[in-house]
Amino acid sequence: MFKKIRFQMIIVIAIVSIVIFGVLSMTIEKKLNELKIHERNFYSEITRARADELSKELQGHLNKVHMVAHSDFMESMDVESILPFLSSLLNHSDFKGMTIAQPDGQAWTTYGAHIDIRAQEQFAKIFEQNKLYAISNPFYSPYFYDDVPIITLSYAIQRENTTVGLLNAVLTTRFMETIISDIQFDSYGYAWIVDGNGRIVAHPDPEIDIIHDYTKVIKEIDVQPFTAGSGFFNYVGYNDENMLAVYSTIHNTNSWKLVISVQESQAFSQLISVMNYIDTAIIISLLSLIVFAFIYARTLTNPIVKLTEVFRRAEKGDLSVVADTTIQNELGVAGHGFNRMLDEIKNLTFVDPVTQVPNYRSYLLDADRLTREHPTKQYYVVVLSVDDFKKINSMGGYGFGNETLKQFADLLGSTLYAYELIARYFGDEMILFLHAENQELVRLRVQRLLALAQRPFKIMDIEIHLSLSCGFASHESEQEVETTIHNATLAKLKAKKLGGNIAVFFEDGIQQEIKKEQDIESELFKAIEKKELYPVYQPIVDLKTMQVSGFETLLRWNHPLYYQESIQTIITIAENNSQIIEIGRYILNEAILELKRLNQTHPDMVVALNVSALQLKDTHFITFLKNRIKVIGVNPENLCIELTESTAMDDVEVKLMDLHQIKAIGCKIAIDDFGTGYSSLAYLSRFPIDHIKIDKSFVHKMMNDEPTRQLVSSMITLAHNLKLEVVAEGVETLEQVDLLKSFGCEMIQGYYISQPKRMEDLEY
Numbered sequence: 001m002f003k004k005i006r007f008q009m010i011i012v013i014a015i016v017s018i019v020i021f022g023v024l025s026m027t028i029e030k031k032l033n034e035l036k037i038h039e040r041n042f043y044s045e046i047t048r049a050r051a052d053e054l055s056k057e058l059q060g061h062l063n064k065v066h067m068v069a070h071s072d073f074m075e076s077m078d079v080e081s082i083l084p085f086l087s088s089l090l091n092h093s094d095f096k097g098m099t100i101a102q103p104d105g106q107a108w109t110t111y112g113a114h115i116d117i118r119a120q121e122q123f124a125k126i127f128e129q130n131k132l133y134a135i136s137n138p139f140y141s142p143y144f145y146d147d148v149p150i151i152t153l154s155y156a157i158q159r160e161n162t163t164v165g166l167l168n169a170v171l172t173t174r175f176m177e178t179i180i181s182d183i184q185f186d187s188y189g190y191a192w193i194v195d196g197n198g199r200i201v202a203h204p205d206p207e208i209d210i211i212h213d214y215t216k217v218i219k220e221i222d223v224q225p226f227t228a229g230s231g232f233f234n235y236v237g238y239n240d241e242n243m244l245a246v247y248s249t250i251h252n253t254n255s256w257k258l259v260i261s262v263q264e265s266q267a268f269s270q271l272i273s274v275m276n277y278i279d280t281a282i283i284i285s286l287l288s289l290i291v292f293a294f295i296y297a298r299t300l301t302n303p304i305v306k307l308t309e310v311f312r313r314a315e316k317g318d319l320s321v322v323a324d325t326t327i328q329n330e331l332g333v334a335g336h337g338f339n340r341m342l343d344e345i346k347n348l349t350f351v352d353p354v355t356q357v358p359n360y361r362s363y364l365l366d367a368d369r370l371t372r373e374h375p376t377k378q379y380y381v382v383v384l385s386v387d388d389f390k391k392i393n394s395m396g397g398y399g400f401g402n403e404t405l406k407q408f409a410d411l412l413g414s415t416l417y418a419y420e421l422i423a424r425y426f427g428d429e430m431i432l433f434l435h436a437e438n439q440e441l442v443r444l445r446v447q448r449l450l451a452l453a454q455r456p457f458k459i460m461d462i463e464i465h466l467s468l469s470c471g472f473a474s475h476e477s478e479q480e481v482e483t484t485i486h487n488a489t490l491a492k493l494k495a496k497k498l499g500g501n502i503a504v505f506f507e508d509g510i511q512q513e514i515k516k517e518q519d520i521e522s523e524l525f526k527a528i529e530k531k532e533l534y535p536v537y538q539p540i541v542d543l544k545t546m547q548v549s550g551f552e553t554l555l556r557w558n559h560p561l562y563y564q565e566s567i568q569t570i571i572t573i574a575e576n577n578s579q580i581i582e583i584g585r586y587i588l589n590e591a592i593l594e595l596k597r598l599n600q601t602h603p604d605m606v607v608a609l610n611v612s613a614l615q616l617k618d619t620h621f622i623t624f625l626k627n628r629i630k631v632i633g634v635n636p637e638n639l640c641i642e643l644t645e646s647t648a649m650d651d652v653e654v655k656l657m658d659l660h661q662i663k664a665i666g667c668k669i670a671i672d673d674f675g676t677g678y679s680s681l682a683y684l685s686r687f688p689i690d691h692i693k694i695d696k697s698f699v700h701k702m703m704n705d706e707p708t709r710q711l712v713s714s715m716i717t718l719a720h721n722l723k724l725e726v727v728a729e730g731v732e733t734l735e736q737v738d739l740l741k742s743f744g745c746e747m748i749q750g751y752y753i754s755q756p757k758r759m760e761d762l763e764y
């Protein structure tokens with residue numbers, strides 16, 4: 001903005017100066033033009049004086065002719081005696097010849113010719129117009145000087161006031177050339193003569209043809225020249241120079257004009273140099289004024305411009321700017337205030353208020369700076385997330401959670417070396433920027449962090465220990481820090497998926513895994529519509545009777561690419577993006593329809609259905625279940641809802657309510673994958689459940705492993721104590737069947753009986 005003001009100031013000053021100097025130079029120009037007129041008048045004076053001189057010269061010659069013509073001797077017009085007299089006169093004059101003529105045009109010349117002069121112009125003037133004398137225009141005479149034009153000076157011979165004859169004297173034009181060549185102005189000016197018709201009478205340049213008109217001299221002209229008795233005009237000469245012509249009439253002639261031609265540049269050379277000098281002076285002063293204005297405006301506005309620049313950069317988010325506080329005026333004070341405010345903002349912008357460690361924004365800037373300043377170090381981004389942080393929050397509220405995070409941050413911070421960073425990423429996640437010589441060394445450090453977090457913390461008198469999911473990735477200097485963070489985050493997600501309390505290094509494989517997940521996700525969206533999803537059923541057999549007592553419903557996906565993908569993986573993906581809700585409803589509906597068909601022939605057979613944690617969280621799940629049972633019309637007691645142990649034990653108070661609601665509908669409930677989670681016995685006894693399903697991993701292991709065998713036996717005893725029936729999963733061999741029978745297990749399920757199949761392919 002202030003740059004604009006500075007610019008405007010300069011423009012205003014420049015315009016004002018230009019106007020002042022414009023007026024000034026116009027005035028000077030006017031004065032100089034007046035001088036020009038004076039200069040021209042000077043040339044006019046010369047021309048007039050020289051023209052007068054010429055006319056006097058002519059007059060002199062004319063006087064001679066006059067004297068002869070008026071001698072008494074001439075009155076007789078006795079040609080015989082006059083001619084020798086005239087010839088004798090020629091020796092003492094410039095005349096080249098003389099002629100005496102009678103009124104009838106008969107004439108005799110001193111060079112012995114007898115001619116008729118009626119066609120000559122002087123004949124008409126003297127005899128017809130009764131003029132006393134006449135000067136002819138120059139012409140080439142057949143009798144004289146072939147290459148030199150001549151003029152004739154004629155006088156009337158009178159007897160008692162009557163013209164009885166005519167005397168002609170012939171002069172070459174040379175005498176005029178002598179006069180005009182005297183008129184010279186160095187190299188730039190010369191004189192010449194034209195007659196009343198504009199034909200050249202005399203010219204100093206022998207190349208110029210006499211008797212031709214003035215266009216031999218004047219190449220270009222805007223006006224009709226020689227119109228007045230005297231005057232001036234400008235023209236372009238044959239050398240393409242701008243010429244000034246000043247002319248004046250030569251009296252006693254047929255309106256001959258003496259012309260003085262001068263090169264304008266030369267004529268006004270002094271004037272022009274004065275004008276150039278003034279112009280240069282004006283331009284220099286003008287430029288100096290503008291430069292001065294610019295410098296002045298700069299010194300005045302520079303501090304303001306700098307301060308605005310600082311404001312602007314800060315506004316754009318560059319908080320590293322510092323305002324100049326050395327200026328000794330209000331601007332310095334403003335700079336001080338701004339810097340203080342910026343410190344405040346920096347604190348608010350770059351520090352996480354909960355943990356008092358830098359925030360993510362600060363991390364990005366600092367990591368970027370570190371990589372630039374120490375390019376030889378190998379850096380690693382480490383993302384750490386607290387497993388089950390919700391649990392910590394629910395233990396003691398948000399204050400407790402915040403305090404935990406703060407201590408966690410302090411703990412991480414205490415392990416850092418120079419040129420390393422810590423920041424709060426978001427939520428329960430912290431992010432580190434470490435350097436190490438190789439990946440194994442970072443892994444060791446991260447492992448140590450995991451171990452440190454496992455040690456008990458004391459927060460508000462409560463002892464807790466933290467389990468961390470950690471992802472780390474090496475930062476290549478040519479890549480953006482954010483890319484490395486993204487990679488480390490993907491590795492952390494993998495760590496979470498693997499169950500937490502683990503550190504995962506980012507490798508390209510993770511990226512492909514993620515890509516595949518995304519592909520599966522988008523394919524899954526179309527799966528229901530394309531009828532690619534369908535249920536299969538696996539029989540559950542009563543060990544006492546060895547008869548099928550029911551079926552577990554399991555999902556399958558008939559997809560050209562992913563049909564072999566474990567359905568567990570697909571379900572995890574569907575759970576991550578809530579597609580499981582819709583898929584779950586579809587499979588629930590299918591299972592109840594199947595149960596309806598089944599009960600028509602086998603009224604006591606049960607159909608079990610897997611329900612995931614996310615499905616259970618859906619507030620409409622219970623309503624939907626109730627509605628389907630009622631609309632399709634099945635006995636709810638023949639429907640068993642299977643919940644995994646970890647689903648049931650997460651947020652138990654809520655789960656208790658959910659389970660009671662399911663129970664209220666009349667459905668049976670089974671705890672799936674029993675033994676893999678951490679069941680609290682206290683809760684287990686309060687849950688309204690009917691079966692536990694021992695996870696297949698125990699069934700597989702128990703044949704070769706005594707402790708596992710013991711464990712399976714205890715689980716069955718425990719279940720019986722709680723009045724629950726036991727289903728053993730993954731039973732594949734007769735030996736397993738026998739052992740389970742010996743433990744008192746009620747039911748078995750597994751490949752020993754049948755693979756999960758479409759209902760029409762099953763025998764029961």
Ligand code: C2E
Pocket residue numbers: 538553554555566567568571584587610611612642672673696729730731732749750751752756
């Ligand atoms: P689950 O509920 O524990 O289901 C039993 C799993 O054991 C099934 O795997 C089944 O095919 C497999 N199985 C049965 N007998 C044997 C055996 O003798 N040996 C071995 N090795 N495996 C056996 P499946 O079908 O791949 O399902 C995996 C998991 O996916 C299920 O574990 C269940 O948690 C989930 N699931 C399957 N269908 C659904 C569904 O419709 N909804 C929900 N929410 N989860 C489902």
Ligand code: CA
Pocket residue numbers: 552610642672
């Ligand atoms: Ca199951």
Ligand code: CA
Pocket residue numbers: 672673693695696729
């Ligand atoms: Ca299971």
